[in-house]
Amino acid sequence: MNTILVDSLLRKIDPKEALSAKGRAALAALPIQVTQIEPGQDIVRDGERPTRSFLVIEGFICASKVIEEGRRQITSIYVPGDIPDLQSMHIEVMDITFSTMTSSTIGFMRHSALTELCVAFPDIAAALWRCTLVDAAIYRDWVINVGQRQAYTRMAHLFCEIIVRLRAIGRAKDHSCDLPMTQDELGQALGLSTVHVNRTVARLRREGLISLTKKRLKILDWARLKDAGEFDPTYLHLRDEASALS
Amino acid sequence: MNTILVDSLLRKIDPKEALSAKGRAALAALPIQVTQIEPGQDIVRDGERPTRSFLVIEGFICASKVIEEGRRQITSIYVPGDIPDLQSMHIEVMDITFSTMTSSTIGFMRHSALTELCVAFPDIAAALWRCTLVDAAIYRDWVINVGQRQAYTRMAHLFCEIIVRLRAIGRAKDHSCDLPMTQDELGQALGLSTVHVNRTVARLRREGLISLTKKRLKILDWARLKDAGEFDPTYLHLRDEASALS
DNA sequence: CGACTGCTTGAATCCCTTCAAAGGAAGTGG
DNA sequence: CCACTTCCTTTGAAGGGATTCAAGCAGTCG
Numbered sequence: 132m133n134t135i136l137v138d139s140l141l142r143k144i145d146p147k148e149a150l151s152a153k154g155r156a157a158l159a160a161l162p163i164q165v166t167q168i169e170p171g172q173d174i175v176r177d178g179e180r181p182t183r184s185f186l187v188i189e190g191f192i193c194a195s196k197v198i199e200e201g202r203r204q205i206t207s208i209y210v211p212g213d214i215p216d217l218q219s220m221h222i223e224v225m226d227i228t229f230s231t232m233t234s235s236t237i238g239f240m241r242h243s244a245l246t247e248l249c250v251a252f253p254d255i256a257a258a259l260w261r262c263t264l265v266d267a268a269i270y271r272d273w274v275i276n277v278g279q280r281q282a283y284t285r286m287a288h289l290f291c292e293i294i295v296r297l298r299a300i301g302r303a304k305d306h307s308c309d310l311p312m313t314q315d316e317l318g319q320a321l322g323l324s325t326v327h328v329n330r331t332v333a334r335l336r337r338e339g340l341i342s343l344t345k346k347r348l349k350i351l352d353w354a355r356l357k358d359a360g361e362f363d364p365t366y367l368h369l370r371d372e373a374s375a376l377s
Numbered sequence: 378m379n380t381i382l383v384d385s386l387l388r389k390i391d392p393k394e395a396l397s398a399k400g401r402a403a404l405a406a407l408p409i410q411v412t413q414i415e416p417g418q419d420i421v422r423d424g425e426r427p428t429r430s431f432l433v434i435e436g437f438i439c440a441s442k443v444i445e446e447g448r449r450q451i452t453s454i455y456v457p458g459d460i461p462d463l464q465s466m467h468i469e470v471m472d473i474t475f476s477t478m479t480s481s482t483i484g485f486m487r488h489s490a491l492t493e494l495c496v497a498f499p500d501i502a503a504a505l506w507r508c509t510l511v512d513a514a515i516y517r518d519w520v521i522n523v524g525q526r527q528a529y530t531r532m533a534h535l536f537c538e539i540i541v542r543l544r545a546i547g548r549a550k551d552h553s554c555d556l557p558m559t560q561d562e563l564g565q566a567l568g569l570s571t572v573h574v575n576r577t578v579a580r581l582r583r584e585g586l587i588s589l590t591k592k593r594l595k596i597l598d599w600a601r602l603k604d605a606g607e608f609d610p611t612y613l614h615l616r617d618e619a620s621a622l623s
Numbered sequence: 624c625g626a627c628t629g630c631t632t633g634a635a636t637c638c639c640t641t642c643a644a645a646g647g648a649a650g651t652g653g
Numbered sequence: 654c655c656a657c658t659t660c661c662t663t664t665g666a667a668g669g670g671a672t673t674c675a676a677g678c679a680g681t682c683g
Contacts, residue, residue, distance in 0.1 A: 178611075196521050199607060204521040218514070221507040226514050226612040249503075253496040260506050261467040267509060268464070268472050270516035275442050275450040278523040278568030281638070313661060322524030324640050329663060345648095361445060365424075366472040527670070559629060570672050575631060624683105631678070638671085646663070653656085 134159060135188055135238075139212030142300070142370060143262055154252040161248065163238040174216075174229045174237060181219045183239040187211050190235025191311050194227045195319065205320040207269055208232075208293070212300050217263050220245055233311045265368045272366045277322045280361065282331045285321050287360030290341060292367070294350055299369050307349035335359075380405060381434055381484075385458030388546070388616060389508055400498040407494065409484040420462075420475045420483060427465045429485040433457050436481025437557050440473045441565065451566040453515055454478075454539070458546050463509050466491055479557045511614045518612045523568045526607065528577045531567050533606030536587060538613070540596055545615050553595035581605075 150158070165188065168174065175181050177196060192209040206227065209215040215229050220242050231237075249256035269292075276288050293310060297303040312320070318328040335341050340356045342349045350356055396404070411434065414420065421427050423442060438455040452473065455461040461475050466488050477483075495502035515538075522534050539556060543549040558566070564574040581587050586602045588595045596602055 194517070196517075198521065198525050202525050204524045206517045206520045218510040221503060222510050222514065222614050224611060224614070226614070227517060246503075250499045253499070253502070256495070256499070256502055256506075257467060257492075260502075260509070263506070263513060264464045264468050264509060267513035267516055268468065270513055270520060271440070271442075271452045271473060273520045274452045274516060274523060275444065277520060278450045279444050279448050314663095315661080325662090326641080326664090327639055330639095333663080365470060368468050368470070368472070560631095561629075571630090572632090572673080573671055576671095579631080626683095627681080629678105629680085631676105633675085633677105634673100635675105636671105636673075638669105640667100640669075642667080643665085644663100645665105646661105648661080649659085651656105651658075653654105 135212070142212065150254055150258065154255050157248055157252060158255060161240060161244055163240055165236060165238050168231050168235050168237055170231050170233050172231050174231065175225055177225050177228045179225045180223055181216065181225065183241050184214055184217050184219055184245060186238040186240065187213045187215065188236040188238050191232040192229055192235060193232050194229050196227050203319045204322065205316065206273060207266065208320065210296060210300060210302065214262055217259055232316065268366045268368060282323055282327055283334060284360055286331050287335065287340065287356050288362050289321060290348060291357055291360045291362035294348065295364050295367060306353060307347060309346060310343065310348035311346045388458065396500055396504065400501050403494055403498060404501060407486060407490055409486055411482060411484050414477050414481050414483055416477050416479050418477050420477065421471055423471050423474045425471045426469055427462065427471065429487050430460055430463050430465055430491060432484040432486065433459045433461065434482040434484050437478040438475055438481060439478050440475050442473050449565045450568065451562065452519060453512065454566070456542060456546060456548065460508055463505055478562065514612045514614060528569055528573055529580060530606055532577050533581065533586065533602050534608050535567060536594060537603055537606045537608035540594065541610050541613060552599060553593060555592060556589065556594035557592045
């Protein structure tokens with residue numbers, strides 16, 4: 132049951148620094164409280180002081196923050212295998228809210244248990260640390276995306292990131308994947324108005340780069356999309372290039 | 378000599394989880410290769426695979442990435458006491474470039490030495506990990522800043538962050554601090570054109586919120602600047618509120 | 624004192640937002 | 654099974670914040 136944690140960590144770290152057998156066993160034995168959460172619910176809120184972190188077992192999660200009256204920025208998206216708020220292990224107060232975008236299965240892990248694991252197994256600590264560093268790299272990339280690129284490029288870039296990350300966890304086939312976001316949410320992630328999201332999606336469709344219907348994203352021309360989005364997957368720090376699209 | 382590392386770590390972590398005496402001694406004994414670097418030089422470049430991380434002893438450092446032909450986004454700024462590329466301990470390839478903004482004193486630390494420290498002293502590992510998590514929180518905030526706010530608010534927010542962070546390390550007096558960035562660089566950090574940076578600085582000056590001359594930032598009306606920048610310092614996760622401005 | 628770099632200002636243009644409204648898809652209840 | 658609601662998508666039009674182009678100005682350095 133618990134192998135998803137082991138698997139997702141292994142998938143994320145380099146083979147050469149793979150976990151020891153003992154560490155792997157300890158990880159698998161970690162108590163996880165599995166919960167089903169409805170779409171659109173907050174898992175942990177800005178300002179709270181959680182005593183647990185959570186693993187995404189199923190579903191799409193986003194981190195966001197509300198700015199004065201209504202405006203909201205989504206700072207990142209998490210998919211199965213991710214541990215979005217590992218930061219709360221070491222940072223007391225949440226500065227962001229994690230919410231479900233779809234019906235999700237979440238596994239809560241007590242900080243105390245995680246800390247014990249990290250003390251006993253430095254390689255587990257390193258693996259978890261690495262996860263948070265990759266998250267940080269993704270944040271940085273979002274700063275660049277939102278700060279420098281125009282709507283068309285920006286959106287293409289986001290779509291590239293999503294398909295590559297989903298492919299890395301085996302959730303994309305035939306260049307298509309789930310994308311359970313409304314255009315409003317896309318706008319919140321991209322720093323664009325809903326109206327402009329609509330027009331930009333329309334343009335990507337019209338130019339034959341993607342199709343996007345019923346929360347399903349299909350890449351019709353990967354080479355051109357990658358080009359349009361100025362996408363270089365380095366920042367995702369994926370373990371193997373096998374997950375890279377051709 | 379080496380106490381700056383100990384001091385800056387202690388300043389950044391909670392007193393309650395303060396380092397053990399042994400850990401502190403080990404930290405102080407860590408070999409650091411101190412180097413002086415000219416302004417505008419790259420310290421580590423996008424694509425490289427460094428074997429050392431570095432501590433900022435003196436000067437201003439920025440992380441940035443160049444997008445197609447000329448356009449550049451600065452994703453964050455680092456000041457004395459920061460360890461900007463701790464990420465390279467666990468992530469092989471750099472996805473960003475670190476450069477000096479001023480003449481700087483940098484202390485290089487070998488990854489191998491740092492890793493040994495982390496294995497031997499889990500509390501040091503935790504402290505360093507925490508540093509990277511705070512960095513990530515700052516990145517997130519920049520996503521929000523660049524994604525949601527308009528130029529005026531965005532710039533006010535950045536100035537708030539800078540003065541608070543500098544105050545936290547004792548480098549701001551009388552509500553004023555160094556700000557060794559050209560308007561061009563401010564634009565690269567804020568995702569704005571130089572021209573618009575100029576107009577926006579002018580407006581902040583005109584309205585009596587700040588003065589900015591000769592690379593020196595002075596806050597003339599903290600309450601209004603904070604307000605204008607929608608600034609809430611939570612995300613900086615500073616240890617004590619003593620460093621907060623009144 | 625030129626050359627350079629950074630700051631300032633004006634004017635035209637454009638990308639994107641806001642406002643407004645209509646069309647579609649999905650679910651609920653009578 | 655069809656009205657009815659609700660949420661999401663789509664399209665039009667007007668306005669604004671920011672960019673780009675361009676040029677003048679100021680401080681600095683060899």
